[in-house]
Amino acid sequence: MSVELLSTVREVRCRLQEVRAQGASVALVPTMGALHAGHQALIRHAAMENDFVVVSDFVNPTQFGPNEDFARYPRDPQQDQQRAAEAGAHLLFLPSVEEIYPPLSTAFHIDVGRLGTLLCGVSRPGHFNGVATVVLKLLEIVQPEKVYFGQKDFQQARIIEQMMTAFFLTVQMVVCPTVREADGLALSSRNRYLNSEERTAATALYRSLLLLQSQLIAGEKDPQRLTQQITTFLAKEARLRVEYVALVDPFTLEEVQQIAAPFLCAIAMHIGNTRLIDNMLFSPQGEILPPDRFFQRTEPQ
Ligand code: AMP
Numbered sequence: 001m002s003v004e005l006l007s008t009v010r011e012v013r014c015r016l017q018e019v020r021a022q023g024a025s026v027a028l029v030p031t032m033g034a035l036h037a038g039h040q041a042l043i044r045h046a047a048m049e050n051d052f053v054v055v056s057d058f059v060n061p062t063q064f065g066p067n068e069d070f071a072r073y074p075r076d077p078q079q080d081q082q083r084a085a086e087a088g089a090h091l092l093f094l095p096s097v098e099e100i101y102p103p104l105s106t107a108f109h110i111d112v113g114r115l116g117t118l119l120c121g122v123s124r125p126g127h128f129n130g131v132a133t134v135v136l137k138l139l140e141i142v143q144p145e146k147v148y149f150g151q152k153d154f155q156q157a158r159i160i161e162q163m164m165t166a167f168f169l170t171v172q173m174v175v176c177p178t179v180r181e182a183d184g185l186a187l188s189s190r191n192r193y194l195n196s197e198e199r200t201a202a203t204a205l206y207r208s209l210l211l212l213q214s215q216l217i218a219g220e221k222d223p224q225r226l227t228q229q230i231t232t233f234l235a236k237e238a239r240l241r242v243e244y245v246a247l248v249d250p251f252t253l254e255e256v257q258q259i260a261a262p263f264l265c266a267i268a269m270h271i272g273n274t275r276l277i278d279n280m281l282f283s284p285q286g287e288i289l290p291p292d293r294f295f296q297r298t299e300p301q
Contacts, residue, residue, distance in 0.1 A: 046089075049174070065126070074192055185199075
């Protein structure tokens with residue numbers, strides 16, 4: 001199957017008008033491109049549940065800080081087209097920066113408030129404002145019935161969910177589990193920055209989440225001790241610099257004071273010049289939980 005490639009808002013709107021005239025349901029999978037099997041899982045899921053799948057492929061400048069990797073972020077539209085088609089997408093939307101941010105529009109943005117200051121928001125101020133702004137634009141352009149996100153960016157999914165609620169958007173949200181390499185490393189477009197030693201060291205992130213699981217199974221219930229154990233484990237790997245290890249409420253993203261209900265363990269770390277994140281949802285007994293039950297907006301409200 002091939003995927004149609006469009007780059008302007010006008011073209012996408014025209015095409016979707018035709019699609020809708022046939023009675024087809026439309027899904028959106030927002031991405032920054034450099035598509036991998038994690039993105040493809042989202043696309044496959046969307047293709048299973050909808051007639052027509054739009055994948056947006058846009059490296060969004062407003063979610064990068066001044067010293068971040070916007071300029072060197074991997075871009076490979078040809079490969080993206082192939083991978084999107086392989087996974088069952090129908091339309092790949094590849095806009096320019098000017099198309100999404102025309103001159104007079106740049107004064108306007110979404111402010112996501114406190115949720116955007118927690119976890120990754122500490123080191124990336126303004127990041128989630130940029131994410132929410134571009135997702136709102138994409139939702140308005142495509143007006144899908146359903147939109148798909150990955151658990152890997154849990155904080156992003158929670159913030160988008162809250163934005164959609166705040167603005168009474170009726171689109172349904174689906175959050176899919178994180179796709180991992182055989183050794184547990186979460187797939188990420190940024191993994192290609194890693195050299196072979198860094199790539200080996202990066203598996204500590206996944207292993208530290210499994211360590212947390214084993215501690216929970218052993219009956220450890222103290223969030224501070226658990227956080228410390230993970231931090232100590234990660235510190236053994238000389239190439240790693242831990243940015244944060246946090247045990248948080250999956251809804252509010254605030255740190256938990258006790259382990260009495262399902263919680264999210266979220267971690268961010270740096271290896272060389274590469275920043276990686278990962279997370280898992282756990283029951284207090286150490287069961288790993290899927291993301292869907294933590295996102296209530298699966299039906300329009
Ligand atoms: P990105 O291109 O990194 O902005 O990601 C686009 C979408 O794909 C987001 O909803 C991510 O959460 C999701 N995603 C990225 N990596 C993975 C993965 N390893 N497994 C599942 N979803 C992912």
